[in-house]
Amino acid sequence: MSTSYAGKLLRVNLSDSTLRTEDLDLELAEKYIGGRGLGTKILYDEGVATVDPLSAENKLLLMTGPLTGAIVPTGGRYMAITKSPLTGLIASSNSGGVWGARLKCAGWDGIIIEGAAASPMRLHIEDGNAELLPADGLWGKTSEETESELKGIYPKASVLNIGPGGESGSLLACIINEADRAAGRSGVGAVMGSKNLKAISVIASKSSVEPYDKEALAQGNKSALAMIKENGVTSGGLPTYGTAVLVNIINNIGSYPTKNWQESYDPDADLTSGETMTDHHLVKNTACHRCPIACGRVVKVGEKTVGGPEYEVLWAYGANCGVSDIEAIFEANYWCNELGIDAISTPCTIAAAMELYEKGFITDEECEGVPLKWGSTDAIVEWTKRMGYGETALGKLMAQGSYRLCEHYGQPDLSMSVKKQEMPAYDARGIQGIGINYATSNRGGCHVRGYLISPEILGLPEQLDRLATEGKAEWTKIFQDLTAVIDSSGMCLFTSFALGAPDYAELINAATGTSYNADTLLAAGERIYNLERLFNKAAGMESDADKLPKRLTDVPIAEGPSKGEISKIADTLPEYYEARGWKEAFPTEETIERLGL
Amino acid sequence: MIEVRLFASFRAGREKIILLDASIYKTASDILFSLDIPEDEVAILLINGRHSKAYDTVKDGDIVALFPPVGGG
Numbered sequence: 027m028s029t030s031y032a033g034k035l036l037r038v039n040l041s042d043s044t045l046r047t048e049d050l051d052l053e054l055a056e057k058y059i060g061g062r063g064l065g066t067k068i069l070y071d072e073g074v075a076t077v078d079p080l081s082a083e084n085k086l087l088l089m090t091g092p093l094t095g096a097i098v099p100t101g102g103r104y105m106a107i108t109k110s111p112l113t114g115l116i117a118s119s120n121s122g123g124v125w126g127a128r129l130k131c132a133g134w135d136g137i138i139i140e141g142a143a144a145s146p147m148r149l150h151i152e153d154g155n156a157e158l159l160p161a162d163g164l165w166g167k168t169s170e171e172t173e174s175e176l177k178g179i180y181p182k183a184s185v186l187n188i189g190p191g192g193e194s195g196s197l198l199a200c201i202i203n204e205a206d207r208a209a210g211r212s213g214v215g216a217v218m219g220s221k222n223l224k225a226i227s228v229i230a231s232k233s234s235v236e237p238y239d240k241e242a243l244a245q246g247n248k249s250a251l252a253m254i255k256e257n258g259v260t261s262g263g264l265p266t267y268g269t270a271v272l273v274n275i276i277n278n279i280g281s282y283p284t285k286n287w288q289e290s291y292d293p294d295a296d297l298t299s300g301e302t303m304t305d306h307h308l309v310k311n312t313a314c315h316r317c318p319i320a321c322g323r324v325v326k327v328g329e330k331t332v333g334g335p336e337y338e339v340l341w342a343y344g345a346n347c348g349v350s351d352i353e354a355i356f357e358a359n360y361w362c363n364e365l366g367i368d369a370i371s372t373p374c375t376i377a378a379a380m381e382l383y384e385k386g387f388i389t390d391e392e393c394e395g396v397p398l399k400w401g402s403t404d405a406i407v408e409w410t411k412r413m414g415y416g417e418t419a420l421g422k423l424m425a426q427g428s429y430r431l432c433e434h435y436g437q438p439d440l441s442m443s444v445k446k447q448e449m450p451a452y453d454a455r456g457i458q459g460i461g462i463n464y465a466t467s468n469r470g471g472c473h474v475r476g477y478l479i480s481p482e483i484l485g486l487p488e489q490l491d492r493l494a495t496e497g498k499a500e501w502t503k504i505f506q507d508l509t510a511v512i513d514s515s516g517m518c519l520f521t522s523f524a525l526g527a528p529d530y531a532e533l534i535n536a537a538t539g540t541s542y543n544a545d546t547l548l549a550a551g552e553r554i555y556n557l558e559r560l561f562n563k564a565a566g567m568e569s570d571a572d573k574l575p576k577r578l579t580d581v582p583i584a585e586g587p588s589k590g591e592i593s594k595i596a597d598t599l600p601e602y603y604e605a606r607g608w609k610e611a612f613p614t615e616e617t618i619e620r621l622g623l
Numbered sequence: 624m625i626e627v628r629l630f631a632s633f634r635a636g637r638e639k640i641i642l643l644d645a646s647i648y649k650t651a652s653d654i655l656f657s658l659d660i661p662e663d664e665v666a667i668l669l670i671n672g673r674h675s676k677a678y679d680t681v682k683d684g685d686i687v688a689l690f691p692p693v694g695g696g
Binding site for chain 2: 257258259260262263264266267268269270271272274275278279280296300301321336337338473474477479480483484485486489491492519520523586587588
């Protein structure tokens with residue numbers, strides 16, 4: 027009987043240049059769905075939680091889900107799962123494009139990369155065959171250059187790579203595929219760089235995988251496409267304006283962090299909004315593999331046509347750095363992709379550096395000709411390059427993220443991060459639920475573990491009062507569990523604006539032959555979330571690590587529509603632990619048993 | 624005056640910001656009628672940054688922001 031799992035994992039040991047094919051444990055795959063869930067299970071079982079993240083003992087997993095490569099909307103994603111060098115905890119970064127679908131269609135559920143090579147290497151996969159090759163000539167090249175060179179050799183390949191950021195050990199380094207799609211967060215590219223692995227090219231003869239029940243999957247696909255088409259967000263807002271349409275919404279509720287979260291409203295935000303990008307700069311929009319939404323943006327930087335920034339990036343380089351020149355943000359975003367560094371954490375670290383400069387902790391001498399002044403377009407572009415290439419003493423320090431930067435100057439509270447990872451573009455003082463998600467996210471500051479913005483701001487699936495705390499703990503838990511399912515399945519989180527747990531269950535069952543219903547699927551998501559937490563416990567996470575920066579809990583918003591608000595995380599965190607069945611930040615024995623962990 | 628801010632597709636054929644006489648408009652619904660925006664096309668209606676309904680009252684000095692269905696992340 028066929029199933030959309032490929033049934034095979036490729037284990038690559040870079041220390042001794044060996045490649046091994048392993049059978050996928052189907053029972054385990056079904057229990058943890060795939061991708062993020064299954065990858066975490068493999069890492070946990072292989073004892074990775076206790077290793078040094080940048081040592082040869084760490085492992086980097088590039089995993090697909092059961093719906094990656096299947097004929098379903100957005101079924102093309104992969105996840106990079108490893109122990110993060112930024113947070114010291116679980117890292118699980120998700121990317122679209124085409125690379126994941128190609129890997130699956132080539133016959134692999136995932137790649138387990140272990141050890142470290144003595145010199146730069148690359149991996150090439152062509153259906154069932156894989157080989158390691160020297161990559162000395164590629165080392166130092168940008169994403170676009172690497173992609174172009176490998177496409178020259180293999181015109182039919184999809185290319186995944188690290189840029190100079192991963193090579194130079196930036197803890198903000200990401201993994202790039204198709205030149206501008208990124209497994210962006212938690213420093214997964216630094217782990218790949220520490221292993222001396224530059225790129226992975228994949229050629230697949232097939233363009234889809236055979237599901238368990240072809241007819242049922244075709245029906246599920248048809249229904250899902252219809253729901254995505256009927257939904258105003260997935261058929262109207264996202265394709266027309268991209269994620270950047272949020273700039274004006276979040277600003278107009280006064281929860282748009284400005285100048286490293288010192289303010290929460292930017293009067294010039296419209297200059298860097300989705301509307302401005304669409305009306306004056308958009309060349310076209312783009313879609314990842316099998317995506318009917320097409321939220322991707324293409325813009326021009328000089329004469330070059332390049333991937334445009336997401337909402338988070340427009341915010342982080344824009345209001346958060348006091349910049350209102352959208353073209354400078356396009357250029358800085360372009361350099362993040364080219365150099366392979368996280369386009370959220372990089373600008374957030376620049377914003378922290380600007381506050382350190384404003385307050386006199388960083389000197390003009392350290393800036394070496396590029397002062398870190400609020401609003402400086404030169405600063406956002408040049409410091410991005412310095413961080414990506416590891417240039418200048420301060421650039422190297424900033425490439426380790428805002429926490430280590432601020433700690434160096436004795437000001438750790440100026441790092442707007444959770445568990446040393448920078449928080450994204452929503453001020454949790456004016457949106458109470460997203461604060462619970464930030465504080466409890468297993469990978470540190472992150473919005474896409476449990477996107478409470480959907481009910482608290484967008485009114486989906488129902489409108490919640492953004493300033494209320496009642497019920498938010500339970501909402502956070504459900505959103506985190508459902509997100510763990512979607513990530514692990516290989517579909518895009520944005521489908522959840524239109525689809526719900528029963529729809530994902532139908533698609534996964536048709537693809538794999540499982541018999542999930544909405545409740546058991548959410549329980550699988552809960553199992554994954556708890557396993558990540560157990561990984562973090564084994565990695566040494568402290569029981570008081572689920573916290574927000576003091577600026578959010580102690581300093582009320584000064585001006586704007588959310589004036590006077592602070593985060594009430596001290597009230598909601600105990601409720602969250604109770605909803606999860608956790609004690610002092612970790613699952614109780616009863617919870618571990620209930621979830622079959 | 625009441626300041627009405629329009630976003631995304633609501634800007635097509637309209638100004639981004641419209642100032643209205645507060646003595647004429649009593650509710651957000653009155654404003655939508657005048658701007659020829661059907662109530663069921665409004666996904667997010669903010670009065671002074673707080674989520675509101677079309678039947679909610681408006682007064683001099685208020686800022687009303689209107690969004691069609693949009694999302695992101």
